[in-house]
Amino acid sequence: MTAESIEQRIQRAQSLRLKRMIWGFANHACTALAVIGLYLGGFLPMEPVLVFFASSLLCGTLLVLVLQFGINLRFKDPSMTMIQIIWPVIPSLYVMFFVALPQGRILFLLLATGGIMFGALALNRRQMLTIAWLFWLGYLGLVLVLGWLAPERIYWPLEAVTLFAYASVLSIVAYLGSFISELRHQLSIRNRELKHANVELVELATRDSLTSLPNRRTVMEQFEREVARSERQSPGPKALGISVLDIDHFKRINDTFGHQAGDEILRKVSRTIQATIRKGDYVGRIGGEEFLLIFPDTSPDHAVPAAERIRKAVEALRFDELPEGYRVTVSQGVTIHQVGETLQTTFKRADEALYQAKNSGRNQVLAA
Template identity: 85%
Template sequence: MSAETIEQRIQRAQSLRLKRMLWGFANHGCTGLAVAGLYLGGFLPLAPVLVFFASSVLISTLMVLILQFGINLRFRDPSMTMAQITLPVIPSLYVMYFVALPQGRILFLLLATGGLLFGALALNRRQMFTIAWLFWLGYLVLVLILTWQAPDRVYWPLEAVTLFAYASVLSILAYLGSFISQLRSELSMRNRELKHANLELVELATRDPLTSLPNRRTVMEQFEKEVARSDRQTEGTKALGISVLDIDHFKKINDTFGHQAGDEILRKVSRTIEATIRRGDYVGRIGGEEFLLIFPDTAPDHAIPAAERIRRAVSALRFDELPESYRVTVSQGVAIHQPGETVENNFKRADEALYQAKNSGRNQVVMG
């Protein structure tokens, strides 16, 4: 399975943000229904109703365009959560000024409170309380303006109780919303940690910890897959080749220069093999100083040259841990997979060729 690209992750995140934005529009749509109901009931004149719907459509369109063109990706909060919660309140406050009955304004307070809950998706406690008190101050300013310009529509004993109750409800919702948001953040962090831990477990299960190459089990599984694929192909000029590689005199290196030097040699030889093989070839450590190289889709007469390139590349290496005149060499046994041949027999032929290379003086490649 290919890894998800950055562009795909961005598109998925933008799609989720658009879905959340539509939820917010649905909540504001409930406010629109309340406005329409108050107008039909004779509690609102037509002009402020038209202004409310026009400004609501304008704000919604602007938010969608910012999202669609990716402008939101430049913001600290690409979801624009605070803006989505607070901007729709402006048309609501405007139309509340024209509501004839004080009881009618309470409808808007309830609907605005519902919008605050969207903050639980992304906002911290400070941001949640900021929005809550902005809501409360907005209503307080509205009541003060009405007291100044239309005192007949304000009954302060009721408004004082309403302001107190609204402050209490907003504070409770802000606290609970921020608590939920914190839980979501902690859960998201734990999920990332769990995903990272799972990746580490996969790495430990499939990779050799010293060389970071695929371990014996992984490289043998790959070998089995390549054998099965090779057997499915019709006969042609391409075949499956393998090479069993062994570092010459490695025990002597460990005994003479120490295991730390031996570990560094294993790492450097591994990196050299990886850098020398073709894209599509495969290499893994099968134990100690032995490696298995897999050459898919290789012409039979190209397997030996491919192994020779690796032999020469290793022979050209220099190691700070060893005397300057000391050369690390490798021996290899190469075998071409025969149609219908088992994995075990194919590997055995390459392994026997390796021992022949070692018995013949090492630092050479022998075809099995």
């Protein structure tokens, strides 16, 4: 994967995190509307309202800056899910202290419970339950502080029922949210497995299992594409060249030294061919010990030397499976595609040149 594609993936992930953050801000905006409503109804003084909006603006700005400058990428959870769920509760608890009616405090509890569901995007069950109990403990602490500083605003039987109901609701929401999160996680794993399986299927369908080179169908499809591209080009010195390559006396090698030695020779010859051809050239195994090499944008003066380099590279190989001094050689038939002819005609001409090379003593390149 290139550095550019990694950068693009990071940008897409950051963009998605920003969208989720905006959703969280929208949820907090509902709380802000409730605060305004309580103020306009005379249930909330001005000072806590100003503190609520100032602290909300400050926290929201800090979160956006952390995301924009990529600081969140250093965190274990770059989405900052728990932080985004918990921070709106702090200014809400502050405002709830000044609400005159218990019903007004329950309004904030409902809105905070909705915010927990954002944890279903990333958090596990333990994290969801942790957030739920932090919410519950926060409200319990608020009730205790009110009972100490403003006991006239506390009706303990109602608060006890509220605390019990809130604990039950938070537990259910946390459980359902973690269940959804686990389903998303399992779906993500299945998608990755499916993607990996699809890649393996493509490899099995297009690659030779022994040499990992493109198989006959794939290399012939590439040949067909190159022929079509060559036909579209304006006449010039560059053309499409191919070489049909065959390992000399390969059956004798299998019969004498075994198929395991033959398989290793095929693999090593394949790697050598790949390392020798130019960037943009193409090679595939078309069957047995035969290979097809495609040389786009070439000419007879360049195709034959390219094939000759491959022949020399293979001849220089040494194999532990073979006796010392034993050389593996290849023969090749090279030709240039002529405008207007079919790829079968071009291939047949190269194949005939290969047989001439083998009948003329092998370990050579002949051009047709």
